[in-house]
Amino acid sequence: MVNSKHAFWQALVFTIIIFVIGLMLGLFIENTRASSFENYVSISETSLLDEQIMNKLVSDSNVSCNLTLNNTFSFADRIYTQAQSLEKYDSVSQLSDSLREIHKRYDLLRILLWNEMQVSQKRCNYQNVHTIVYFFDYNSNDLNIESEQTAFSHLLTDLKNKYPNNIILIPIASNLNIGSVNIILNSYNISSSPSLLIDDKLVVSNLPSFDELEKLVLQS
Amino acid sequence: MNWVDIVFFIYSFIGLYFISLFLFIYYPNRDKLFSYPKGKPEPVSIVMPCYNESATIGHSIEALLNLDYPKDMLEIIVVDDMSKDDSAKIVREYTKKYNNVRLIVNSRNSGGAAEPTNLGIRAAKYDYIAVADSDSSPDKDALIKMIGFLQEDKLVGGVTCSVVAKHPVNFIQKLQQIEYFVIGFQRKLLDFIDSVYVTPGPFALYKKKVLLEIGLFDTKNMTQDIEIVWRMHTHGYKARMCLATKVHTSTPSKFSRWWKQRVRWNIGGTQCIIRHKKSLFKDGMLGIFIIPFFTITTFLGLFGLVLFAYLFFTRLISTYLSTYYAYHANTVIFSFSDLSFAPSVLNFFGFTLFIIGLLFTIFVLKLVSDYSLKNKNVFNILFYHIIYLSIYSVLLSYALYKLIRGNYTW
Numbered sequence: 001m002v003n004s005k006h007a008f009w010q011a012l013v014f015t016i017i018i019f020v021i022g023l024m025l026g027l028f029i030e031n032t033r034a035s036s037f038e039n040y041v042s043i044s045e046t047s048l049l050d051e052q053i054m055n056k057l058v059s060d061s062n063v064s065c066n067l068t069l070n071n072t073f074s075f076a077d078r079i080y081t082q083a084q085s086l087e088k089y090d091s092v093s094q095l096s097d098s099l100r101e102i103h104k105r106y107d108l109l110r111i112l113l114w115n116e117m118q119v120s121q122k123r124c125n126y127q128n129v130h131t132i133v134y135f136f137d138y139n140s141n142d143l144n145i146e147s148e149q150t151a152f153s154h155l156l157t158d159l160k161n162k163y164p165n166n167i168i169l170i171p172i173a174s175n176l177n178i179g180s181v182n183i184i185l186n187s188y189n190i191s192s193s194p195s196l197l198i199d200d201k202l203v204v205s206n207l208p209s210f211d212e213l214e215k216l217v218l219q220s
Numbered sequence: 221m222n223w224v225d226i227v228f229f230i231y232s233f234i235g236l237y238f239i240s241l242f243l244f245i246y247y248p249n250r251d252k253l254f255s256y257p258k259g260k261p262e263p264v265s266i267v268m269p270c271y272n273e274s275a276t277i278g279h280s281i282e283a284l285l286n287l288d289y290p291k292d293m294l295e296i297i298v299v300d301d302m303s304k305d306d307s308a309k310i311v312r313e314y315t316k317k318y319n320n321v322r323l324i325v326n327s328r329n330s331g332g333a334a335e336p337t338n339l340g341i342r343a344a345k346y347d348y349i350a351v352a353d354s355d356s357s358p359d360k361d362a363l364i365k366m367i368g369f370l371q372e373d374k375l376v377g378g379v380t381c382s383v384v385a386k387h388p389v390n391f392i393q394k395l396q397q398i399e400y401f402v403i404g405f406q407r408k409l410l411d412f413i414d415s416v417y418v419t420p421g422p423f424a425l426y427k428k429k430v431l432l433e434i435g436l437f438d439t440k441n442m443t444q445d446i447e448i449v450w451r452m453h454t455h456g457y458k459a460r461m462c463l464a465t466k467v468h469t470s471t472p473s474k475f476s477r478w479w480k481q482r483v484r485w486n487i488g489g490t491q492c493i494i495r496h497k498k499s500l501f502k503d504g505m506l507g508i509f510i511i512p513f514f515t516i517t518t519f520l521g522l523f524g525l526v527l528f529a530y531l532f533f534t535r536l537i538s539t540y541l542s543t544y545y546a547y548h549a550n551t552v553i554f555s556f557s558d559l560s561f562a563p564s565v566l567n568f569f570g571f572t573l574f575i576i577g578l579l580f581t582i583f584v585l586k587l588v589s590d591y592s593l594k595n596k597n598v599f600n601i602l603f604y605h606i607i608y609l610s611i612y613s614v615l616l617s618y619a620l621y622k623l624i625r626g627n628y629t630w
Contacts, residue, residue: 004248011243011244020235101294146538146541148545207549
C-alpha cells in the first residue's frame, strides 16, 4: 500500500495558497470597487466646485437664481444615487476599510452641498424647495436602528418620488467620527440616529408616518 | 469583518482543507482504488446477529451460502437476540438443510447487535470472523476479495467493503444511496492514510485472534462497529477498506426511521470520542487524525447549528421590526431597490466551496457507480448537498441531548 500521509501537509499548503489567492482576489475586487467610487467622488467634487462658482456668480453678477437650482437638484440627486449604491457595497463583508474612507469623503461632499444650498436659499429665497438632511448610523449592528433606518429610507424615497423637484435629500452618516458632522449634530441637538433635519429648522427623531412627514416638510 | 464573517472564514478553510486532503490522497492512488491483495481461501465463520428480521433473514442467509468461496470453508452462525417474530424458526429450517448453518439463541434480548455478535464469535470454529447484518447481502466475491487484506499484513485486524443501498425506491433511500457511495469512497481514501475508522455492520471481516485480544465488541456502545476499530488502533492494529466489492444493505424508507438510525450513529460516535479521549495525539492515526476529525466535525456541526439559529432569529427579529416600522410609517415593507447583488469575498469562498463539494460528489458517483446524471438524479444530488447534509447539525444536537440525558436505546 502506498502511504499518503504527506497529503496532510500538501492539503494544508494547497488550502493556504487558495486562501491567500482568494484574499488577494477579494482585496483586488474591493480596490476596484473603491477606485470606481473614487472616480465618482472626483466627478462630484468637480460638480460641487461648479456649484460653488455658480452661486458666486449669482451673488456677484445678479444671474438668475433659477439657473442654478436645476443644477443643484441634478447634482444632489446624482450624489444621492451614488451614495445608495455605495451603501450596497458597504453592507457586505469587507476585508479592508477603503469604502469606509470613501463614505467619509461623500459625507463631507454632502455637507458642502448642504452648506451651498443654505447659502443659495438665503440669497434666492426659493419657494417650495425643501432640504432634508438624514442622519443615520453607518453599518449599524443594532437591529432596531437598522430596521428603523430602512423604514426612514423608504419614507424619504416615497417623499422624493412624490416631489422630485421640491426636495433635496442629504443623507449623512452620524457615527463616522467626522469633526464637522459632530459639530452639526451638537449645534442642532441631535443625539440619536436616525433623525431628520428639515429645512435647518425642524428635527424629527421619531419615525413619522408618510402623511405626517409630508405635512412637516411642506409646512416648514 | 464581524465575528460571523470570521467563523464563516474558518468553516470555509476547514471545508476546503478536507476536500483538498481527499484530492491529494486520491491523485497518487487513483490506480489502486479498486485493487486488492490476492488472498487464498481460508476457513471463515460468518456471524449474523438477528432481531425480528423474518422478512430478510432468509435472503441474507441465501446470499452468504451463494458466496464464491469454498463451501467447506464457510460456517454461518445466526445469533437470534430473542426475536418476537419467526426469525429463529426460519433459521432453524436452514440449519436442517445446510450443515454449515448454525443457530444460537440468546438467553435474553440484549437490545443491540454487540452481545449476539460476541456470542457468535466465541462459538465460531474458524480463525477468520465475518460479521454480517441480517438485512444485508454481500456480493458473491466479497469474502475472496477481502481476505487478502488480512493475510498480507499481521497488523490488519479487520477489513470492510463498500456498503451500498439495497433497492433504493423512494426519495430518502435515494439520498442514502448517494451518501453511501460518497462515504465508501472517502473511507477508501482514508485507507491510504491508515485511518479507516469503521468496519460497518452490514459486512466486515476480522481476525478472531485480534477480536479476542482487544475484548470483542463493546455492548454499551451504540456503534460497536466504529468502537471496535478505534480499540484496534489502541492495540496497534488497523482496519482496511476494499472498494472492489460491496454489500447491499436495507436502508430506512421513512424519515422517522432514518432519523432514529442516524441519531444512534451520532450517539455512538460521540461515545467513541469520550471513551477514547485519552488517545488524542497518541495511538497512531487514531489520535493524530481519527479522533481530531470526529471532534472537529462534531464541534463544527454543533456550532454551525448555533450560528444558523443566531442568523435565523436575527433575520426574524429584523423582519418583524422592519414590518412594524413600515406599518407605523405607512410605507412599503420592502422595495426592489433593497435588492442588491454585491458579493463579498466570503460569498466567493462559500460558492466555490459549494461547487467543489458538488463536483466531488458527482465525481465520486461516476467513479464508484454507474450513477446517471439525469434530471431526477441531479435534483437528488442538489437536495443531498443543500438539505440532507444540513439536517446533520440538528440531528447531532438531538443525539447529544439524548446522550447527556442518558435516554437512548438501539
